[in-house]
Amino acid sequence: MKVFVIVNETPWGSSLASAALRFVRAALRQGLEVPAVFFSGDGVYHALPGRMSDSGQEKPAEAWMTLAGQEIELLLCSSAAARRLDGIPAETASAFREAGLARMWALASDCDRVVNF
Amino acid sequence: MSSTRIGLVVRSAPFAGRSGRDQLDIALAAATLGFEIEICFLGEAVLQLSPGISPEAAGLPGGIRGWRSLPELTRVTAWANGREFDSHSAANGHWALDLRAATKTQMAARMAACARVLVL
Numbered sequence: 001m002k003v004f005v006i007v008n009e010t011p012w013g014s015s016l017a018s019a020a021l022r023f024v025r026a027a028l029r030q031g032l033e034v035p036a037v038f039f040s041g042d043g044v045y046h047a048l049p050g051r052m053s054d055s056g057q058e059k060p061a062e063a064w065m066t067l068a069g070q071e072i073e074l075l076l077c078s079s080a081a082a083r084r085l086d087g088i089p090a091e092t093a094s095a096f097r098e099a100g101l102a103r104m105w106a107l108a109s110d111c112d113r114v115v116n117f
Numbered sequence: 118m119s120s121t122r123i124g125l126v127v128r129s130a131p132f133a134g135r136s137g138r139d140q141l142d143i144a145l146a147a148a149t150l151g152f153e154i155e156i157c158f159l160g161e162a163v164l165q166l167s168p169g170i171s172p173e174a175a176g177l178p179g180g181i182r183g184w185r186s187l188p189e190l191t192r193v194t195a196w197a198n199g200r201e202f203d204s205h206s207a208a209n210g211h212w213a214l215d216l217r218a219a220t221k222t223q224m225a226a227r228m229a230a231c232a233r234v235l236v237l
Contacts, residue, residue, distance in 0.1 A: 006235065041139045079142055101146030108233050109121065116235055 002033045004107045006116035010042035011060035017046065020117040021063055028070065035111065036073035037064070038104045039096075044081045047074075047088055047096040061092050068095035075099040122153040124231035126224075130161035131170050140165075140237040141183050148190035155231055156195045156214070157224040163197040166213040167205060185213040196224055 005024055009016040020037075027034050039046050049061045068074050076088065078098040088096050108114045125147075127140050147154055164170055166184055187193050195212075196219040206218070219227070228234045 008237070040143070077139075080139060101143055102150060104143075105123075105147055105150050105152070108123075108235075114233050114235065 001113065002035055002111040003027055003113045003115060004111035005034060005037045006104070006114065007037060007039045007043040007046065008041040009117055010045050011048075012045075013042065016117045017043070017060065021060075021067075023115065023117070024067060024072070028067075034072050036075055036107050037067070038075045038077065038099070038107065040077035040080050040104070042080075042084070044076045044084055047076055047081075047085070047092045049089055049091040065092060065095040073097075073099075075103065077101065077104070120153070121151075121232045122155060122230070123147055124155045124157070124228040124234035126157045126159065126228065126234065126236045127162045127165065128159050128237065129165075131165045131167075132175055138183070143235065143237060144187055145183070145190065148187055148193075151191065153192045154187070154194070155227050156193065157219070157228065158195065158197040158202075158216070159224075160199040161201055163199065163202045163205075163212075163216070166195075166197075166216065168211055168213060182213065187214065194227075196227060198224070 005020060007017060007020045009020070011017045024034055024037060046060050046064055050059050053059045064074055074096045076096055076098050078100050081088070081098055088098070125140070125144055129140065144154060144156065158166065193214060195214040195216050197216050198219055198221065202216070202218065206216075
């Protein structure tokens with residue numbers, strides 16, 4: 001089964017963002033396929049590398065980047081990113097890339113389930 | 118893809134943030150790809166469709182007025198409930214989309230019938 005994940009929440013605004021990360025990890029452990037995670041709205045801030053993290057907490061951008069190495073596309077909504085970011089930071093550019101809403105809908109159509117946070 | 122019906126659940130009031138166009142952009146993209154759209158506006162979110170709302174007055178983007186262009190692109194069915202919908206409908210009944218009243222149970226049934234649902 002293919003699961004497409006959409007993250008709308010900012011990394012720091014609620015626990016939903018970390019729930020999304022844990023959901024993706026759990027899905028992979030269960031043998032589900034997660035072809036892509038699409039960050040829209042304030043979710044594009046996940047591509048920003050933080051300079052500090054609270055004790056015992058992982059840095060959001062770095063945590064997502066570890067998933068990029070498992071053949072998961074990390075896609076930033078291009079229009080949301082254009083309003084919020086001055087391009088993708090160099091530190092995370094190897095893992096995140098921009099994609100349009102048409103790509104988001106194509107993934108939503110191709111996957112068996114869509115889960116958004 | 119052209120006959121697929123997708124559902125959108127819109128939760129944000131027009132003054133809830135600066136990203137007033139994000140939800141509209143997602144709906145417009147779906148419409149241009151040929152999806153039929155069902156939208157449920159929850160609570161104050163229905164005020165996005167009120168012609169009297171002026172986000173610019175609060176220093177916010179005015180993009181929400183683009184909702185009225187959606188039916189020109191695809192078939193749209195819109196639902197709403199809540200105090201704001203009831204009071205505004207009783208006053209003049211004028212919305213940017215052709216809105217229908219629905220209970221939360223009815224909305225859930227409509228969303229369950231869609232091929233995909235996004236909560237925005």
